[in-house]
Amino acid sequence: MKKIILTGDRPTGKLHLGHFVGSLGRRVELQNSGEYDKIFIMIADAQALTDNADNPDKVRENIIEVALDYLSCGIDPEKSTIFIQSYVAELTELAFYYMNLVTVQRLQRNPTVKAEIQLRGFAEHGEGDDNQQRKGTPVGFFTYPISQASDITAFRATVVPVGEDQEPMIEQTREIVHKFNSVYGDTLVEPQIMLPSNAACLRLPGTDGKAKMSKSLGNCIYLSDSADDVKKKVMSMYTDPDHLRVEDPGKVEGNTVFTYLDAFSRPEHFEKYLPDYENLDALKAHYRRGGLGDVKVKRFLIAVLEELLQPIRERRKHYEQHIEEVYEILRRGSDEARATAAETLADVRRAMRINYLEDRELIERQAAEYRK
Numbered sequence: 001m002k003k004i005i006l007t008g009d010r011p012t013g014k015l016h017l018g019h020f021v022g023s024l025g026r027r028v029e030l031q032n033s034g035e036y037d038k039i040f041i042m043i044a045d046a047q048a049l050t051d052n053a054d055n056p057d058k059v060r061e062n063i064i065e066v067a068l069d070y071l072s073c074g075i076d077p078e079k080s081t082i083f084i085q086s087y088v089a090e091l092t093e094l095a096f097y098y099m100n101l102v103t104v105q106r107l108q109r110n111p112t113v114k115a116e117i118q119l120r121g122f123a124e125h126g127e128g129d130d131n132q133q134r135k136g137t138p139v140g141f142f143t144y145p146i147s148q149a150s151d152i153t154a155f156r157a158t159v160v161p162v163g164e165d166q167e168p169m170i171e172q173t174r175e176i177v178h179k180f181n182s183v184y185g186d187t188l189v190e191p192q193i194m195l196p197s198n199a200a201c202l203r204l205p206g207t208d209g210k211a212k213m214s215k216s217l218g219n220c221i222y223l224s225d226s227a228d229d230v231k232k233k234v235m236s237m238y239t240d241p242d243h244l245r246v247e248d249p250g251k252v253e254g255n256t257v258f259t260y261l262d263a264f265s266r267p268e269h270f271e272k273y274l275p276d277y278e279n280l281d282a283l284k285a286h287y288r289r290g291g292l293g294d295v296k297v298k299r300f301l302i303a304v305l306e307e308l309l310q311p312i313r314e315r316r317k318h319y320e321q322h323i324e325e326v327y328e329i330l331r332r333g334s335d336e337a338r339a340t341a342a343e344t345l346a347d348v349r350r351a352m353r354i355n356y357l358e359d360r361e362l363i364e365r366q367a368a369e370y371r372k
């Protein structure tokens with residue numbers, strides 16, 4: 001069986017370090033490993049619209065930002081297919097059929113959807129609403145796990161590299177595949193999730209120490225941030241609030257600077273930027289003992305991040321001067337994605353026996369019956 005990757009992001013803002021360690025960096029490695037027959041990377045604009053119906057301009061403006069972020073991280077359009085979800089109409093048709101295989105109750109149990117409904121306030125009372133009506137959850141939003149199953153199965157993806165919060169989506173996709181194949185015969189490919197291997201990468205906290213980098217919390221380091229911004233953000237990062245003087249012993253657990261070092265630093269970085277320490281364990285030990293100041297650790301983190309971000313920034317500058325070309329890449333990718341999804345849709349329609357107009361057997365049998 002072919003090894004195929006599909007993954008993607010909602011275009012609601014520029015991508016940040018959380019995206020990078022959660023999935024984007026991995027995609028580039030997988031692309032360059034040459035081990036995969038095909039890699040599809042999707043800009044999930046239709047999914048972004050499920051909770052941005054009143055703000056299509058936000059999605060419209062961010063397609064290019066996400067595309068620029070992909071290209072500047074090293075996604076190579078010669079090796080990977082980058083495309084726009086809404087330009088592959090076949091995906092919506094697949095979702096329409098999959099909807100019949102999923103219950104409302106099952107969707108209500110999806111933990112990510114549940115959490116997002118809370119986060120977006122869909123379950124709360126609407127403002128100034130004296131009927132005590134709830135704002136309500138858009139149906140498209142509620143059913144986006146089904147649409148995500150279409151995204152994944154349309155490309156016969158075997159592997160989906162995503163962050164931890166996407167696990168329930170992949171689980172639900174697998175259930176849909178099972179159900180489809182058992183009802184209509186073996187047709188769809190069951191995908192595997194690929195999560196980051198290191199705990200710090202699984203969920204990178206914001207610079208304020210909050211659980212997650214999130215645009216609305218203003219705690220992100222963006223891939224497109226300038227060196228100056230990165231420096232400022234790291235210098236004001238949350239550390240150990242009880243580590244007041246350099247001599248004080250410090251805590252490494254829950255200390256965001258160390259969590260970032262867990263995610264980004266490698267032994268070579270010590271040799272290069274902080275040769276007094278052999279590795280991260282040695283640095284942590286000194287911090288715990290006391291006598292190591294936050295500023296020194298932060299300066300090291302800045303050097304480590306700059307080594308990653310500087311080439312990304314350079315490539316971004318190049319592509320920013322070639323916006324028309326980037327849109328051409330998206331057009332070509334979307335055409336190719338559409339052709340692939342159309343093949344799967346034809347298989348699905350055949351398996352579901354709704355390919356009436358292509359089905360000679362059906363037409364001839366009924367014709368013969370009526371001739372009798």
Ligand code: TRP
Nearest residue numbers: 006007008009010044047148151
């Ligand atoms: N839900 C993903 C996110 O919010 C984006 C996405 C849409 C996706 N369809 C997908 C990811 C299919 C992986 C596979 O980031």
